[in-house]
Amino acid sequence: MGRLALRVEGPGEALPAYLRSAVDFIMANLTEPLSVDDIAAAAGVSHRQLYVAFQVNFGLSVMAFVRQRRLELANRQLRAGDVEVATVTGVALNTGFQHLSRFASAYRQRFGEFPSETLRRRRGDGRPSFGGLRTRTQGEHQAPAASYRRSQG
Numbered sequence: 110m111g112r113l114a115l116r117v118e119g120p121g122e123a124l125p126a127y128l129r130s131a132v133d134f135i136m137a138n139l140t141e142p143l144s145v146d147d148i149a150a151a152a153g154v155s156h157r158q159l160y161v162a163f164q165v166n167f168g169l170s171v172m173a174f175v176r177q178r179r180l181e182l183a184n185r186q187l188r189a190g191d192v193e194v195a196t197v198t199g200v201a202l203n204t205g206f207q208h209l210s211r212f213a214s215a216y217r218q219r220f221g222e223f224p225s226e227t228l229r230r231r232r233g234d235g236r237p238s239f240g241g242l243r244t245r246t247q248g249e250h251q252a253p254a255a256s257y258r259r260s261q262g
Contacts, residue, residue: 125162127154131149131159134151135148135174135178136178139178139182140203140204140205142205143175159171180215180220183216183224186200186203187228200224
């Protein structure tokens with residue numbers, strides 16, 4: 110898969126070398142577990158200096174920046190991946206997300222739809238896209254709780 114396009118500076122604006130090193134480290138290790146300690150060490154600066162630089166240059170904390178890049182990567186994988194084997198669970202785990210519900214929530218906030226909707230649209234059908242689990246489609250209704258309780262005895 111190609112590199113994510115990342116514009117980290119405006120016209121005539123140059124990032125400090127340590128910040129460029131931090132961004133390069135993040136992008137090279139995007140699918141790996143990352144911490145602020147790892148990123149600060151790679152950039153050769155303190156946590157505080159790194160945090161201030163990310164706030165000033167990107168308007169985000171270091172980990173919010175990482176999360177945004179991971180969401181962009183997940184979106185690309187869901188839109189362009191192998192639609193026969195791609196699942197939301199697989200893409201989430203592959204892009205460094207360990208909590209699937211947090212991933213789905215952050216993805217929806219960023220892209221305006223759930224990751225399963227992106228994958229379903231890519232597939233062009235109604236096949237399940239969340240780890241093989243079938244999800245209800247519009248028009249399907251859940252059985253009332255009372256009928257469940259009756260069936261349980």
